Amino acid sequence: MPLWVQLADELRSAIRDGRLRHRLPSEPELRDAYGVSRATVREAIRQLRTEGYLDARQGRGTFVVPKRQFEGYHQQRFSLAARLADVGKEVASVLAIERREDERAAARLGLEERSFVVVRRLRGVEGEVVALEEASVVVPEGEALLGSPIHQGSIYEVLEAAGVHVTAGIDEVSAVSADPVVAELLGGAEGRALILVERRTFAGARPVEYRRTLLQPDRMHFVAQWGRTDGEAL
Amino acid sequence: MPLWVQLADELRSAIRDGRLRHRLPSEPELRDAYGVSRATVREAIRQLRTEGYLDARQGRGTFVVPKRQFEGYHQQRFSLAARLADVGKEVASVLAIERREDERAAARLGLEERSFVVVRRLRGVEGEVVALEEASVVVPEGEALLGSPIHQGSIYEVLEAAGVHVTAGIDEVSAVSADPVVAELLGGAEGRALILVERRTFAGARPVEYRRTLLQPDRMHFVAQWGRTDGEAL
DNA sequence: GAGTGGTCTAGACCACCGG
DNA sequence: CGGTGGTCTAGACCACTCG
Incomplete structure (x- = not known):
């Protein structure tokens, strides 16, 4: 499995379990925590954004999208x-x-x-x-x-x-x-x-x-x- | 405008005009042709893939998706x-x-x-x-x-x-x-x-x-x- | 085996946001 | 101002496809 897939799986589970709420650690923090490059972190985050789990805002951070009743x-x-x-x-x-x-x-x-x-x-x-x-x-x-x-x-x-x-x-x-x-x-x-x-x-x-x-x-x-x-x- | 957006616009126009058909030049070729890094080329291609213009296959190449009248x-x-x-x-x-x-x-x-x-x-x-x-x-x-x-x-x-x-x-x-x-x-x-x-x-x-x-x-x-x-x- | 896209790294500068 | 995500570079190795 590609690194970014593993990381995405990891983060997705954490979000679903509620271990990750509100705000995600910053990209440099994740990079250091998982010992990968920032590009790999970003690829994982990109995946979770397209899945609707995360929302990133320049200058502010990356946030867990609250569960909605009606989803796209x-x-x-x-x-x-x-x-x-x-x-x-x-x-x-x-x-x-x-x-x-x-x-x-x-x-x-x-x-x-x-x-x-x-x-x-x-x-x-x-x-x-x-x-x-x-x-x-x-x-x-x-x-x-x-x-x-x-x-x-x-x-x-x-x-x-x-x-x-x-x-x-x-x-x-x-x-x-x-x-x-x-x-x-x-x-x-x-x-x-x-x-x-x-x-x-x-x-x-x-x-x-x-x-x-x-x-x-x-x-x-x-x-x-x-x-x-x-x-x-x- | 980010470089990759400009490149994506460029390629999108070429596809719509029919100047680009069938197969896209390879990523290294595009990189050299436009004088950007391969990551930038890939970002542009990624965009056009999500828009449905392109389809990439590992080991084969990147292809223009033919227009279809009725699709699922x-x-x-x-x-x-x-x-x-x-x-x-x-x-x-x-x-x-x-x-x-x-x-x-x-x-x-x-x-x-x-x-x-x-x-x-x-x-x-x-x-x-x-x-x-x-x-x-x-x-x-x-x-x-x-x-x-x-x-x-x-x-x-x-x-x-x-x-x-x-x-x-x-x-x-x-x-x-x-x-x-x-x-x-x-x-x-x-x-x-x-x-x-x-x-x-x-x-x-x-x-x-x-x-x-x-x-x-x-x-x-x-x-x-x-x-x-x-x-x-x- | 040569060429393709897929993955990954280690750096860099930027625009934007908040305190 | 410092920190964030957004962009970009120049490399590298890999899995895959095809002649």
């Missing part, structure tokens, strides 16, 4: 909808989890098999309902979900534990009007504009999931950042 | 809304282009100055109206737009030609209901769900544009791809 797209591992999956202190109430036919999911995933394990959940953050989600997972992979307590956790964690490694996905973001049932569940007015995220998930080349998520636009929306703004934009 | 989100230079900006054979009809106050744009961009050049356009693809867009560009940068024919082209191209280099931005995607005016313009029903994209654009650290785009969900939506699917997914 480019920092997310699973991008777009990870916004939902990873948002902290989130609670999901499972409305239904069953095995059934799902024509639409089969069509979207390009599969002949129409039997899926379907999980329907309401998702909330800080006591507010923000999303209604229906995930259709292919069989047999999805069967691991039938006996699992996924009220809190991620479907992907359950799949991972069952040996299904989600590697990629496609999200399509659109907008729809709330029908009466959805309006009731999400606590909004009928006909109101909602964000719709359709997701197709893959394990290697195999499609494993089709997911529809309906979001309250005033509770949550998607943020995408592109390019660089000298750390000021967010 | 993660490969996009300007990501999300680039889908709109770059969609082929697109036509925009300019409803208004004027200099005026825009409180909201000023607030969103965090500027005291409230005077903007505001461009309001309807955008269509293949004869169908798909989007209504209002871009508020800061002055004095935006003044270049006042005399420009932007019916076809991109606002960013005009800005670029005027020496304003857009380097970054943030898109926020949400959903709203169509009000009567918007419904009329977009040819849909009042109250219908539309996709709203709010964009903040930056040239370096300076905010240069606030843009609101309303999209017909059945005509166009956003696609984001994450991870890898052995090239099959899209």
Whole structure:
């Protein structure tokens, strides 16, 4: 492993554990502490800046970026909808989890098999309902979900534990009007504009999931950042 | 201007003009050609890599990334809304282009100055109206737009030609209901769900544009791809 | 083996910020 | 003013790619 990667790993861990807070030691201090050149220190810091952990200001120092609820797209591992999956202190109430036919999911995933394990959940953050989600997972992979307590956790964690490694996905973001049932569940007015995220998930080349998520636009929306703004934009 | 910025500008122009294609001269060659150190060359190349212009491969060389019409989100230079900006054979009809106050744009961009050049356009693809867009560009940068024919082209191209280099931005995607005016313009029903994209654009650290785009969900939506699917997914 | 980009060093000067 | 990060130099060795 390159030195700067090791150093970056070291610093990242320290930040995540809370051992590093507020301000980072200066570059010369880090150079001496780790016995490397300043360029190596800077390379590590550069990496952590692009990952969103650090923010450097000329003349002032390098600072740990406080954790945010809503982070930029480019920092997310699973991008777009990870916004939902990873948002902290989130609670999901499972409305239904069953095995059934799902024509639409089969069509979207390009599969002949129409039997899926379907999980329907309401998702909330800080006591507010923000999303209604229906995930259709292919069989047999999805069967691991039938006996699992996924009220809190991620479907992907359950799949991972069952040996299904989600590697990629496609999200399509659109907008729809709330029908009466959805309006009731999400606590909004009928006909109101909602964000719709359709997701197709893959394990290697195999499609494993089709997911529809309906979001309250005033509770949550998607943020995408592109390019660089000298750390000021967010 | 730092040397590496000048060099990056130089190379970027060369790429856009087509003077640089396929493969870049090697780092030692660039170092000698421009009379700088290799670190400076690498810094410039690093910048253009993050901007999506270049791709470097150890042992092989540094290559100009070919322009693509439709790409997954993660490969996009300007990501999300680039889908709109770059969609082929697109036509925009300019409803208004004027200099005026825009409180909201000023607030969103965090500027005291409230005077903007505001461009309001309807955008269509293949004869169908798909989007209504209002871009508020800061002055004095935006003044270049006042005399420009932007019916076809991109606002960013005009800005670029005027020496304003857009380097970054943030898109926020949400959903709203169509009000009567918007419904009329977009040819849909009042109250219908539309996709709203709010964009903040930056040239370096300076905010240069606030843009609101309303999209017909059945005509166009956003696609984001994450991870890898052995090239099959899209 | 020659050439490429990736990493690393030890120095230097600068612009900027705070006390 | 001293300390910070930003820039820049002139070297060096390495892993990798390709003919």
